Amino acid sequence: MHAHIGIIGGGMGGLLLARALAEQGVASTVFEREAGPGLRAQGGSLDLHPESGQRALRIAGLEEGFWKLARKGGEELRVYNSSGQQLAHRIPDEGADTAGRPEIDRPALRDMLRESVPEGTIRWGHHLVEISPRTNGGFTLRFDGTEDVTCDLLIGADGARSLIRPLLTDAKPSFAYSYVEMHITDVDQRSPEISELVGEGTLWAFGDSMNFGAQRNGDGGMRVSLSVPGEEDWMENHGIRANDPEGSRAALHEVLAQWSPTLTDILDVTDDYVVPRPITTLPKDVGWEHHPDVTMLGDAAHLAPPAGEGANQALLDGALLAQSLLSHGVASDGSMNAQQRAAAIADYEDEMFPRATNAVEHSLQMISIALAPNAAETTAKMFA
Ligand SMILES: Cc1cc2nc3c(=O)[nH]c(=O)nc-3n(C[C@H](O)[C@H](O)[C@H](O)COP(=O)(O)OP(=O)(O)OC[C@H]3O[C@@H](n4cnc5c(N)ncnc54)[C@H](O)[C@@H]3O)c2cc1C
Numbered sequence: 001m002h003a004h005i006g007i008i009g010g011g012m013g014g015l016l017l018a019r020a021l022a023e024q025g026v027a028s029t030v031f032e033r034e035a036g037p038g039l040r041a042q043g044g045s046l047d048l049h050p051e052s053g054q055r056a057l058r059i060a061g062l063e064e065g066f067w068k069l070a071r072k073g074g075e076e077l078r079v080y081n082s083s084g085q086q087l088a089h090r091i092p093d094e095g096a097d098t099a100g101r102p103e104i105d106r107p108a109l110r111d112m113l114r115e116s117v118p119e120g121t122i123r124w125g126h127h128l129v130e131i132s133p134r135t136n137g138g139f140t141l142r143f144d145g146t147e148d149v150t151c152d153l154l155i156g157a158d159g160a161r162s163l164i165r166p167l168l169t170d171a172k173p174s175f176a177y178s179y180v181e182m183h184i185t186d187v188d189q190r191s192p193e194i195s196e197l198v199g200e201g202t203l204w205a206f207g208d209s210m211n212f213g214a215q216r217n218g219d220g221g222m223r224v225s226l227s228v229p230g231e232e233d234w235m236e237n238h239g240i241r242a243n244d245p246e247g248s249r250a251a252l253h254e255v256l257a258q259w260s261p262t263l264t265d266i267l268d269v270t271d272d273y274v275v276p277r278p279i280t281t282l283p284k285d286v287g288w289e290h291h292p293d294v295t296m297l298g299d300a301a302h303l304a305p306p307a308g309e310g311a312n313q314a315l316l317d318g319a320l321l322a323q324s325l326l327s328h329g330v331a332s333d334g335s336m337n338a339q340q341r342a343a344a345i346a347d348y349e350d351e352m353f354p355r356a357t358n359a360v361e362h363s364l365q366m367i368s369i370a371l372a373p374n375a376a377e378t379t380a381k382m383f384a
Contacts, residue, residue: 001042001147001148003014003150003151005028005155005330006029006153007028008031008141009031009032009300012109013298013315013317013318016113016319017155017318017321018030019060019320020323021322021325021334022118025332026330027118027334029149029323031128031143031149032122032125033144035125046105046215047075047101047308049100053303053316062139066112069108069109070102073092074201075103075201076090076101077201077383078382079376079380080204082206082207082208082256082259082263084261102258126149128141129144135153137292138151138293139294152293153293153345154294155294155297157297159299162298175230176279177230178277178307179226180235180274181224181275182267182274183271184269185271185272186220187221187269193265194214197262198214198215201215203215209373211226212263213226220241224266224267226252226256231357238254240276241274246272249274252267259351281305282360284361286301286352287357290349292338292341293350298313298314301317302356304359305364305367307366308359309362312315313356313359316355321344324345328341328344328347348351
């Protein structure tokens, strides 16, 4: 098989790119390692910012669909200290037609993107394992258990552990902090008190340089998390393990032993689901020498700790890369000559590098605030 435009990864950024091209009648192919849609837990909800995520959906002609799925109430935010005292409470403006940064559930957003591309655009079950440059330009892509594919333009939208990244840069992700993810199914039924405590949006509690969070999702569930700075083996050393939810809950109670039960009672109603997630980050200066046949977007290009920017920037990358390809004359089958391709990549990257550098810097700054000893007071002031 030959694909003029081969996109590796059907996450937020890769799908948005394919959609924005398809919207203008241009074909591309997304190679996704997952065997089919909906097979992987997709995490909690995202707030899409007007200048990035929402802008990208507008460019891709999906703004109307987004507003149908957006949850304005999800913007509610309650800030607590570890004694269980509420320090700030932000409520979305009831009078406004639209809230500034409405939440959308990740699975809903991904489904909308997936359904918005022509059939056959996404090749499920395509796990890229090897890439070889071809002598006349472009690449041969080797997938696990399926036929090889050749492509002229290769786009790495394959997330944090990108296989495309080493073609462009030596930058490698490094450990930033530990993040334990849990979940409560049907929180209204399981615990009306916790449902009431968290409200429609997110509760953040800060203390001892840690951040404990609970975020309501649109499916009636709640995502619960604890972020902890320190050594990479902190979760393992504290007995927080995916295959031992009960032991992990007990370990977390021990870690938070000095915290108010108002907050730590949340742990007792979590499902038997624990994901110890080491959070990694790329260096903050994003950039590499332009290559005529390959580029990257989203986490592959500029992985940062989660602070509300990653998905937004991945979506915007996808939209702006599509615009650059279109402005340099990409044909409806995705073909372009070598000069057009090189110019489109250079224009896209010249805009993306400084924007992504700012986003990574901002994320690192937000995380250093959230994991500082005085985080409760600082964050409360920010949102008061
Ligand atoms: C705990 C947590 C909370 C977050 N919260 C927020 C938030 O509130 N707001 C926000 O904006 N961002 C948030 N983020 C960041 C956000 O999730 C990412 O920045 C975003 O998903 C990046 O999108 P992407 O398309 O670049 O990559 P991904 O969404 O990671 O998609 C990559 C895709 O590539 C596929 N893939 C990978 N390797 C291969 C391969 N070899 N072959 C084929 N396919 C492959 C994967 O299966 C996946 O589907 C959060 C991240 C984490 C970890």
